[in-house]
Amino acid sequence: MYSRAMPREFPACSGCGLCRLVCPMWRDHRDPRFSPEGLAKALQSGATALELAAPLAACSLCGACDPVCPEGIDLSGMIMDLRSRLPRRAELAALQAKLAQAAASAKAPAAGALLLPGADLRANPSLLARARTLLGLRSADDDGADIALALETGGDIDPARRRQLLGRLDGRSLVVGDGLLLAALRRWLPAARLHSLGEALSNLVAIRRRLASADFYVIEARAYHADYERLVVHYDRLRADTGCALNLDLQRIAIPALTRSLTRKSAPLGDEDVTQVRWMLKGLAPRRIVVESLADRAAFERACDIPVLHLAELAEDSMMKKETPHACG
Amino acid sequence: MKIPLVEPGTIGPCPVAPDALQGITRQQTNPARWNGAGWQDFVAALRAADVELVESVVACGVYATDAGGTAYGMPHGVVIARDAGQVSRLLKTAQACRVPVTVRGGGLTTEGESVAFGGVLLDMSGMSRVLTIDANALTVRTEAGIYWHSLAEELRRENLDYLSAPLNLTSSVGGTLGVGGIDVNSARLGCSADQAVSLQVVTPTGEIVECSDTENSELFQRVILGYGQFGVITEATLRIRPYTPLAMHYYYYSSLRAAIEDLQMLDRNDASDYSGILTIMDCAVNLLVAFDSDEREAAFRKHWESRLRGHGEFGFALCMLGHYAVRPWKLGEALYLLQRKQAVFPEFRRPEYLRAGKMHDRSVVFSRAVWKHWGSRQMVIPDLATSADKFIAAVERGNAICRKYFRHYTLYCVGIKLRPEHKPHYEMSCIPPDADGWAYGCEFEPMIEGEVYSRDHFQAFKNAIYDIGVDLGASYYRFGGMMKGYIRRVFGDAVVDRHLALKRRADPAMILNRDVIF
Ligand SMILES: Cc1cc2nc3c(=O)[nH]c(=O)nc-3n(C[C@H](O)[C@H](O)[C@H](O)COP(=O)(O)OP(=O)(O)OC[C@H]3O[C@@H](n4cnc5c(N)ncnc54)[C@H](O)[C@@H]3O)c2cc1C
Numbered sequence: 027m028y029s030r031a032m033p034r035e036f037p038a039c040s041g042c043g044l045c046r047l048v049c050p051m052w053r054d055h056r057d058p059r060f061s062p063e064g065l066a067k068a069l070q071s072g073a074t075a076l077e078l079a080a081p082l083a084a085c086s087l088c089g090a091c092d093p094v095c096p097e098g099i100d101l102s103g104m105i106m107d108l109r110s111r112l113p114r115r116a117e118l119a120a121l122q123a124k125l126a127q128a129a130a131s132a133k134a135p136a137a138g139a140l141l142l143p144g145a146d147l148r149a150n151p152s153l154l155a156r157a158r159t160l161l162g163l164r165s166a167d168d169d170g171a172d173i174a175l176a177l178e179t180g181g182d183i184d185p186a187r188r189r190q191l192l193g194r195l196d197g198r199s200l201v202v203g204d205g206l207l208l209a210a211l212r213r214w215l216p217a218a219r220l221h222s223l224g225e226a227l228s229n230l231v232a233i234r235r236r237l238a239s240a241d242f243y244v245i246e247a248r249a250y251h252a253d254y255e256r257l258v259v260h261y262d263r264l265r266a267d268t269g270c271a272l273n274l275d276l277q278r279i280a281i282p283a284l285t286r287s288l289t290r291k292s293a294p295l296g297d298e299d300v301t302q303v304r305w306m307l308k309g310l311a312p313r314r315i316v317v318e319s320l321a322d323r324a325a326f327e328r329a330c331d332i333p334v335l336h337l338a339e340l341a342e343d344s345m346m347k348k349e350t351p352h353a354c355g
Numbered sequence: 356m357k358i359p360l361v362e363p364g365t366i367g368p369c370p371v372a373p374d375a376l377q378g379i380t381r382q383q384t385n386p387a388r389w390n391g392a393g394w395q396d397f398v399a400a401l402r403a404a405d406v407e408l409v410e411s412v413v414a415c416g417v418y419a420t421d422a423g424g425t426a427y428g429m430p431h432g433v434v435i436a437r438d439a440g441q442v443s444r445l446l447k448t449a450q451a452c453r454v455p456v457t458v459r460g461g462g463l464t465t466e467g468e469s470v471a472f473g474g475v476l477l478d479m480s481g482m483s484r485v486l487t488i489d490a491n492a493l494t495v496r497t498e499a500g501i502y503w504h505s506l507a508e509e510l511r512r513e514n515l516d517y518l519s520a521p522l523n524l525t526s527s528v529g530g531t532l533g534v535g536g537i538d539v540n541s542a543r544l545g546c547s548a549d550q551a552v553s554l555q556v557v558t559p560t561g562e563i564v565e566c567s568d569t570e571n572s573e574l575f576q577r578v579i580l581g582y583g584q585f586g587v588i589t590e591a592t593l594r595i596r597p598y599t600p601l602a603m604h605y606y607y608y609s610s611l612r613a614a615i616e617d618l619q620m621l622d623r624n625d626a627s628d629y630s631g632i633l634t635i636m637d638c639a640v641n642l643l644v645a646f647d648s649d650e651r652e653a654a655f656r657k658h659w660e661s662r663l664r665g666h667g668e669f670g671f672a673l674c675m676l677g678h679y680a681v682r683p684w685k686l687g688e689a690l691y692l693l694q695r696k697q698a699v700f701p702e703f704r705r706p707e708y709l710r711a712g713k714m715h716d717r718s719v720v721f722s723r724a725v726w727k728h729w730g731s732r733q734m735v736i737p738d739l740a741t742s743a744d745k746f747i748a749a750v751e752r753g754n755a756i757c758r759k760y761f762r763h764y765t766l767y768c769v770g771i772k773l774r775p776e777h778k779p780h781y782e783m784s785c786i787p788p789d790a791d792g793w794a795y796g797c798e799f800e801p802m803i804e805g806e807v808y809s810r811d812h813f814q815a816f817k818n819a820i821y822d823i824g825v826d827l828g829a830s831y832y833r834f835g836g837m838m839k840g841y842i843r844r845v846f847g848d849a850v851v852d853r854h855l856a857l858k859r860r861a862d863p864a865m866i867l868n869r870d871v872i873f
Pocket residue numbers: 422423457458459460461462463464465468469479499500520521522523525526527528529530531532533534535536537538582583584586587588589725726734833834835868871
């Protein structure tokens with residue numbers, strides 16, 4: 027019997043197709059080659075990573091396929107592994123090297139819980155400051171941005187650099203903004219207390235009480251799927267407590283707002299993103315959209331004129347000073 | 356089963372069950388594999404007709420087997436269905452070049468009916484969009500390659516639901532309308548095929564035809580429950596209903612016979628909205644009863660519940676305790692029961708699917724449990740469909756066969772309400788000819804439990820179950836479990852020859868889903 031701690035590999039795929047139901051890449055293409063099932067079956071037939079380059083690039087690594095696979099195959103892990111076998115764009119390698127260099131010269135953090143904001147939140151200093159205050163956490167100068175990029179784009183991770191990051195984080199309570207890095211840290215630091223930014227903020231009373239039934243709450247897909255069994259309960263409670271609608275499908279899998287893949291990452295938001303957002307909002311008429319991830323905010327702002335807020339923006343300004351160390355600490 | 360690790364780029368162990376003779380390189384399992392005559396001319400003609408065909412192993416490998424995992428076959432090429440016009444051009448060209456076309460929806464067949472042994476594999480999942488929802492008339496028009504679950508996702512946005520569908524998220528509408536489709540509400544609402552109002556069909560010669568009970572009714576009668584012989588279903592209009600969560604009740608029996616009698620009593624009296632039987636072992640039987648409304652539930656409690664002979668969970672646990680206390684040599688059996696209960700029961704009570712005591716999204720709950728606890732690379736689920744009065748005999752005989760071949764197995768039994776006005780659809784289908792009012796289906800599902808069984812073992816098991824059907828004059832509740840070799844034995848030469856003549860007229864080159872029935 028498999029377990030999530032011992033995920034299986036593509037030879038175990040039975041072709042049940044459950045992963046297709048939740049896969050935004052499949053929804054976009056409606057072609058089985060662009061699905062986790064298609065990838066696993068092609069590999070069973072002897073396909074190489076190069077032959078699968080198009081779907082590998084189209085996958086958004088949302089991780090929705092992982093919790094639904096009844097065979098317990100680590101599908102997003104399989105895709106990341108295959109990506110690492112493909113030739114890599116030079117500018118990505120250069121960017122990773124630059125981030126690694128900055129991380130190497132960062133100061134080692136003082137003892138205690140830490141926030142690893144991730145690239146998007148770091149690029150928005152006022153929101154980062156707000157999140158930090160709400161959570162009562164310091165943010166780490168080295169938040170593993172180079173490693174997060176490598177995970178996403180199939181880059182090599184230098185073992186020494188990985189050791190350095192883990193050495194800085196081991197034994198702490200961490201709130202992690204980047205969903206892919208969070209999933210990796212779960213494997214690498216099994217003893218650490220890890221929470222996604224969304225979970226940590228949505229645990230705060232100051233935020234919970236500002237959520238209402240007219241809100242559409244958008245869970246960040248990668249972090250959610252990486253810790254599905256636990257978080258499905260957390261968000262079910264959030265829904266019951268606040269009455270807000272969630273971006274969960276009938277299987278309680280998070281529908282990602284962004285279907286952005288590796289190939290389209292730096293391109294402007296396209297029609298497929300608008301289609302995705304419209305699908306998310308179909309049948310709903312929310313007063314506000316509340317997002318956990320800044321990347322999702324851009325997608326909603328492009329596709330609709332409903333006000334979009336980041337979770338950290340929900341708390342009243344007066345609360346910013348009062349909030350004591352957060353519930354996950 | 357320990358599945359060895361494989362490096363990408365190398366061919367791993369064959370995903371289908373091994374042959375009894377080990378060490379022989381995998382061959383396609385259908386001896387009548389199409390030999391590829393004229394393939395290149397066909398490919399050229401298809402390209403000229405602007406139909407995209409993919410021939411790479413990356414594309415074809417997806418279809419090497421079906422959910423059954425005992426058939427193995429590779430198409431020469433794959434076409435992803437995009438619209439009726441494209442399907443029409445494909446079939447016209449295939450008819451002219453005499454190239455077989457195998458249609459695949461969800462690929463949940465278990466006898467290789469959706470596996471292409473050469474020729475073209477037409478994957479309908481490319482046509483999987485909902486076209487219109489009419490909330491007033493309570494109908495939906497959808498492309499037929501859509502999975503029932505994707506349809507449910509769309510309907511739920513308008514607080515609507517389909518009527519009945521297989522408890523299996525990835526079966527498609529088109530594939531199901533052709534074979535039956537049984538749900539735990541089929542005892543009340545009939546099979547999924549009964550829910551079709553009208554269809555768009557591309558005939559084997561490439562005509563695009565709209566059909567219903569009133570328009571081109573002969574084609575409609577043959578395509579519904581017609582196993583894909585008389586056309587490709589490209590669009591369907593289906594009846595739908597308002598969505599309701601369910602109030603579920605479970606009753607536990609140590610006698611299968613008593614459970615079946617109670618199931619049939621409930622069905623006859625229209626006492627519940629959903630009913631079905633799921634066994635863990637012959638002596639641990641679960642009768643599931645559920646309701647769409649509080650009123651129906653209250654009426655059941657008042658009039659029918661006291662007549663059921665099953666126990667609640669606690670009462671049944673006490674019974675079992677007493678049973679095994681005086682049979683200590685059956686400790687292994689008791690432990691299996693306990694372990695199974697602990698693994699499976701929580702699956703049906705996951706808090707995220709329960710609100711105010713009601714189960715939401717039952718098909719998700721059931722289907723995920725089915726794949727998680729019964730699914731594997733081999734799913735061998737032969738089934739029998741009989742009239743109500745022959746059902747207990749069929750189940751008891753089938754059970755005896757299961758015991759002979761496997762250590763553990765599960766039975767799933769359900770009623771199917773028949774619609775007298777649909778009699779023409781039912782001829783030569785999963786509905787047994789002598790059934791009146793209701794037919795009853797039972798599927799026999801061995802637990803593979805990591806064991807490796809040869810295809811011959813599975814085949815012998817299936818034959819033994821199907822033999823019961825022949826003997827009893829029964830049918831098979833879906834052809835997901837019926838083999839071509841049994842068709843004549845079950846339905847007789849006269850009926851099969853009549854249908855064969857119709858097929859020859861509709862499909863002169865016999866290209867569409869050949870070797871499935873005829
Ligand atoms: C785990 C499991 C659980 C199941 N549970 C149930 C259940 O609860 N109830 C039930 O009734 N069945 C059940 N089944 C059987 C299966 O779901 C049905 O046979 C199903 O309806 C088939 O749908 P599909 O889309 O997978 O069809 P496929 O397997 O793809 O095809 C079935 C047949 O129809 C043809 N076909 C497919 N699409 C079309 C089309 N658009 N036009 C014309 N012909 C077409 C194919 O060539 C094939 O001959 C189960 C099967 C499995 C493996």
